[in-house]
Amino acid sequence: MYDYYLGGAANFAVDREAAEKALAITPEIGRFARMNRWFLGRVVRYLCERGIDQFLDLGSGVPTVGNVHEIAQQHAPDARVAYVDHEPVAVAHARALLVDQPHVSVTQADIRxxxxxxxxxxxxGLLDFSRPVAVLAVAILHFVPDxxxxxxxxxxxxxxxxxxxxxALSHAATITMTESEAHRGQNVYRSTTTPLVLRDRAGIAALLxxxxxxxxxxTPINxxxxxxxxxxxxGYGAVGRMR
Structure with missing residues (x-):
């Protein structure tokens, strides 16, 4: 669904059908997806500028435009990126696309x-946790229930x-959506394997x-x-430095 919102080609009929139902309720979902992708790009560039060259991307999903390794390796050609996702189709697709990338891995695992x-x-085997790493939890925790x-x-x-x-974290929220839009949007996601959990700003801040x-x-992701x-x-987003 996320790939479809972004105008990508790595999606299936069932994804498109559910995405269209969600967009019919609130087109803002599509805007969130686009703004979230821009947020991810800005975050990766920011972190590279601060010397980070290792990334753990949790819930990376189906590869689409502006992947983490593409952005990071523009700044640091040897940057290492470990993608993690639980969904087997997303993982298989990612592995096929990234098979020739020496500093990139794709792991099928549950981030929970x-x-x-x-x-x-x-x-x-790819990341050295004795050195600083960027953990990316971008548009994934709203699929993890309390x-x-x-x-x-x-x-x-x-x-x-x-x-x-x-x-780095981003999370869907109801900033300008009405309660009705949010409720109906959640109902669409309840019919999928990834029900949507909307948290308020305080609830998202607690995750940091x-x-x-x-x-x-x-702040709002855009x-x-x-x-x-x-x-x-x-949606809200932030970057935090680990103490």
Whole structure:
């Protein structure tokens, strides 16, 4: 669905059908997807400028325009990127596209099980956790319910990282959507394998505990680090430096 929102070709009829239902309720979902992709690009460039050359991309999804390794390797040709996703079709598609990339891995694992992710050969064999790493949790935690303890999940990833590492996060939210739009949009996602959890700003901020947020802090995704459009997109994003 996300790839379809972005105008990509790596999607199936069932994805397109569900995405069109969601867009019919609120076209803002498509705008969130586009703004979120721009947020990811700005974040990766920001981190590269601060010397980060290792990225753990949690819930990376189907490869589409502006992948992390493409952006990172423009700044640091030897940058290493470990993609992690649970969905077998997304993983198979990613592996086929990235087979000739020497500094990129694709791991099939559930991000809700950090020990499994961190010990996977594609992660532990590629990334050096004695040096700073950027953990990217971009547009993924709104698919993790409170019962799975998303804050605890992120805490485990942070504890595996060296001081000076970063956590980048974006999360869908109802900033300008009405309650009715949000409720009906969630109903569409409930019919998929990835139900959507909308959290308020305070709930999203709690996921960043343990990090020192860089300016401008937790903002609408299209206002980081400065506004690209005046109207906020319906999602928050931030980058935090791990203590």
């Amino acid at each position: 099980h950090p020990a499994e992710v961190l010990s996977a050969p594609g992660v532990s 019962s799975d303890d998303p804050a605890g999940i992120l805490r485990t990833y942070r504890e595996a990282c060296a001081p000076g590492s970063y956590l 505990d343990g990090c020192e947020l860089v300016e401008p802090g937790l 206002h980081w680090p400065e506004p690209t459009e005046e109207a906020p997109a319906n």
